[in-house]
Amino acid sequence: MKAARLWTLVLLGALFLCAANVPPRPQRARVDRVPPASPREQVEHMLARLLRAPEFHSRLFITRSDPFGGPAERTAGRIWFLPGRGLRFRSEERGGEDIVVDREKGTFLVYRPSEGVLYRAEWERAPARMRQLILEPERILDADYRAVRERRLAGGSWREGYRIHRATLGDSVPDLSVWVAPDPATGLPRWVSAGGDEDSVEVEFRAITILPRSDPRDLNMDLPQRVRTEPLNPRDLLPGGESR
Amino acid sequence: MYAATRGAARGAGSISMRRGDRGRGGARARWGANAESLAVVAYVGPARVLDASLKADSLFLVIRRYGMGVAGTLRDDDGVDGRVLRFVATPWDFSADWVRRALQRAEIRESGEGWRLEGTLGADGESGRNFVLELSRRGEPVSLALRGEGGHGDLIRVRYGPERRFTAGRIPSWIEWSFSGSVVTLQVEDHAPADPAKVRYAPPAEAGWTILSLDEPGGRSLVRWLLGLSEGGSAKP
Numbered sequence: 123m124k125a126a127r128l129w130t131l132v133l134l135g136a137l138f139l140c141a142a143n144v145p146p147r148p149q150r151a152r153v154d155r156v157p158p159a160s161p162r163e164q165v166e167h168m169l170a171r172l173l174r175a176p177e178f179h180s181r182l183f184i185t186r187s188d189p190f191g192g193p194a195e196r197t198a199g200r201i202w203f204l205p206g207r208g209l210r211f212r213s214e215e216r217g218g219e220d221i222v223v224d225r226e227k228g229t230f231l232v233y234r235p236s237e238g239v240l241y242r243a244e245w246e247r248a249p250a251r252m253r254q255l256i257l258e259p260e261r262i263l264d265a266d267y268r269a270v271r272e273r274r275l276a277g278g279s280w281r282e283g284y285r286i287h288r289a290t291l292g293d294s295v296p297d298l299s300v301w302v303a304p305d306p307a308t309g310l311p312r313w314v315s316a317g318g319d320e321d322s323v324e325v326e327f328r329a330i331t332i333l334p335r336s337d338p339r340d341l342n343m344d345l346p347q348r349v350r351t352e353p354l355n356p357r358d359l360l361p362g363g364e365s366r
Numbered sequence: 367m368y369a370a371t372r373g374a375a376r377g378a379g380s381i382s383m384r385r386g387d388r389g390r391g392g393a394r395a396r397w398g399a400n401a402e403s404l405a406v407v408a409y410v411g412p413a414r415v416l417d418a419s420l421k422a423d424s425l426f427l428v429i430r431r432y433g434m435g436v437a438g439t440l441r442d443d444d445g446v447d448g449r450v451l452r453f454v455a456t457p458w459d460f461s462a463d464w465v466r467r468a469l470q471r472a473e474i475r476e477s478g479e480g481w482r483l484e485g486t487l488g489a490d491g492e493s494g495r496n497f498v499l500e501l502s503r504r505g506e507p508v509s510l511a512l513r514g515e516g517g518h519g520d521l522i523r524v525r526y527g528p529e530r531r532f533t534a535g536r537i538p539s540w541i542e543w544s545f546s547g548s549v550v551t552l553q554v555e556d557h558a559p560a561d562p563a564k565v566r567y568a569p570p571a572e573a574g575w576t577i578l579s580l581d582e583p584g585g586r587s588l589v590r591w592l593l594g595l596s597e598g599g600s601a602k603p
Binding site for chain 1: 376378391392394396397398405407409410411412414556558560561564565566569570
């Protein structure tokens with residue numbers, strides 16, 4: 123729940139921003155034999171292997187700027203994404219959260235080790251954008267976007283990447299700048315940054331692993347024996363609609 | 367030293383909050399302060415979850431997780447206007463003229479190992495909340511209590527940790543606020559001079575945000591819920 127917005131942005135930027143309405147085609151032939159021409163095609167090329175994978179997981183390093191001019195903060199975590207099934211993020215920070223959204227089990231779980239509490243809610247209570255991301259990774263956004271080559275400093279070096287402009291991202295996605303760059307060794311997305319002058323987030327996907335078949339056990343949390351379960355009601359206390 | 371004139375400053379730290387028997391939570395916080403104004407951003411893990419700012423009497427607060435917030439002008443009919451709230455939020459900063467005047471007017475007496483100052487802390491210097499400030503023998507703040515209406519009970523109580531040297535000067539290493547059954551503790555990790563231009567008081571509004579007015583019951587409920595205040599609590603936003 124807490125990191126839902128960030129993960130939505132990160133995954134939108136890294137994986138799905140440009141993937142909407144990509145027509146089905148043989149991945150191997152497209153990826154390996156036909157060099158993409160336009161920046162947009164190159165972005166699609168970069169993302170297609172992830173979009174169509176049964177599952178991938180990766181280590182993440184997230185660098186968040188200080189809006190008041192102080193030093194940035196870096197956190198680490200791990201993500202598992204099973205298109206059509208679910209998403210898990212586990213922070214590697216001390217006391218960090220473990221978050222799982224699982225459509226098949228119909229659950230949205232947040233475990234906070236610092237509290238020793240597992241917060242449980244129904245699938246429908248997960249943020250709408252996260253659910254959409256899981257259910258329709260290739261259709262979450264409309265395809266009205268442009269990709270422009272841009273070199274940026276990421277991970278301590280200048281990287282060739284793509285700045286992504288879009289006309290419409292949906293009614294509740296903020297107007298932000300997204301830049302994505304591939305890992306030269308694998309061609310998979312590695313550096314993603316989102317944000318503007320005031321605040322920005324840079325995410326490094328380190329060691330993305332694409333699995334030949336999904337393993338739903340990756341959505342299982344490693345919970346201690348004694349854990350208290352409480353309901354997770356993100357908006358019950360507030361007037362308003364569903365989680366976004 | 368705590369009352370010395372200060373320039374714009376920024377800070378960072380970790381916040382933990384206990385709400386009576388309703389559980390506990392934690393967040394990282396960054397803030398920027400300049401004169402009478404203050405902006406705070408809170409994070410849970412890498413996610414930015416809350417923005418709050420106070421510019422004179424103008425309050426803006428949005429819980430990004432829920433896309434919901436509140437904005438409006440703080441009324442001073444309770445003796446808690448924007449300036450009082452600003453002071454309570456950064457209670458190590460006694461540099462505002464009206465705070466220094468309140469301290470100069472306060473009744474001072476020896477108390478244990480230090481000093482006890484009693485007076486009135488209000489926007490106009492005459493009316494406002496009664497306060498009790500305990501100082502160590504070295505003049506460091508130990509505790510601050512703002513009395514409830516009529517001077518009965520504490521509206522909010524602040525405890526100060528031992529001093530620590532930061533880039534922008536020496537301030538308490540931790541602060542603990544107690545109010546209406548909630549206890550919030552801030553561990554200060556960074557306190558440094560800031561560029562005033564970096565202290566922005568309202569984030570760009572995002573599509574889908576619902577910003578309630580502070581004059582609406584819903585807006586006040588949101589602030590109460592966030593602060594862990596009961597509907598019938600003595601503190602008012």
